[in-house]
Amino acid sequence: LLKGLPPNMPVLATTATANMRVVRDVEAQLGGHVDVSRGSLVRKSLFLQNIRLRTQEERLAWLAETLKCRIAGSGVVYALTIRDAERIARWLRMNGLSAYAYSSGAMPPDDMEPALREELEESEAWKTATKDEARSNAYRMFLEDLLLKNRIRALVATSALSMGFDKPDLTFVIHYQRPKSVVDYYQQ
Numbered sequence: 001l002l003k004g005l006p007p008n009m010p011v012l013a014t015t016a017t018a019n020m021r022v023v024r025d026v027e028a029q030l031g032g033h034v035d036v037s038r039g040s041l042v043r044k045s046l047f048l049q050n051i052r053l054r055t056q057e058e059r060l061a062w063l064a065e066t067l068k069c070r071i072a073g074s075g076v077v078y079a080l081t082i083r084d085a086e087r088i089a090r091w092l093r094m095n096g097l098s099a100y101a102y103s104s105g106a107m108p109p110d111d112m113e114p115a116l117r118e119e120l121e122e123s124e125a126w127k128t129a130t131k132d133e134a135r136s137n138a139y140r141m142f143l144e145d146l147l148l149k150n151r152i153r154a155l156v157a158t159s160a161l162s163m164g165f166d167k168p169d170l171t172f173v174i175h176y177q178r179p180k181s182v183v184d185y186y187q188q
Contacts, residue, residue: 002029002030002031011030013026013030023036023038059176060088060091063077063088063091063092063174063176064091064092064095064097066174067092067097067099067153067154068095068096068097071171071172072171073150073169073170073171073172074147074150074152074153074154074170074171075153075154075155075170075171075172075173075174076147076154076155076156076157076161076170076172076173076174076188077092077099077154077155077156077157077173077174077175077176078156078157078158078159078173078174078175078176078177078179078188079156079157079158079176079177080158080176080177080179080180081158082101082103082104082105082106082158084176084177085101085102085103085156085157085158086101086103086109086156088101088156088176089101089109089154089156090109090111092153092154092156093109093111097153097154098113098151098152098153098154099152099153099154099155099156100112100143100146100152100154100155100156101155101156101157102140102143102144102155102156102157102158102160102161103157103158103160104136104158104160105132105133105136106136106139106140106143106160107132107135107136107139108120108139116146116152119142120138120139120142123138123142125137125138125141125142126138126139126142140160143155144161144165147167148167150169156176159184159188162184162187162188173188175188
């Protein structure tokens, strides 16, 4: 594709977490005449905290209490598996918090808030989706919109939600379990 472009055509290549080996590889692919701009990984708006909770019960109790009483706004809770995301979201709903699981193949839970279910089912994307994959995509887009508009407290997400989701007023990102790598952690 790049070879087919006119020689004076500007090209922009971006990534959030490329190491120097990847940067050199991209430079070579782009033809060598490349200006590289790297920013700091430090973000003034981020505060990190590590808490050790030994059991699932302790984690779930801490999460519900923290979201109810200590942190305002809306955000994302990351889980490693679809099963965990669904279980955590269900627990948060049982504790009075509007939270839904977000993963590949996600579908509305049986205990979805009736007004939200009605809104989803009235959406054009949901009505025109005839296969499960299309319905899951429509549902995930619906959830993203709810979070963007602060209409739900949390998305409990797998890595299906990471780079590319932009919400400037996101209040929290909580990792329910340790991410698989530092890169996963940073991207989330």
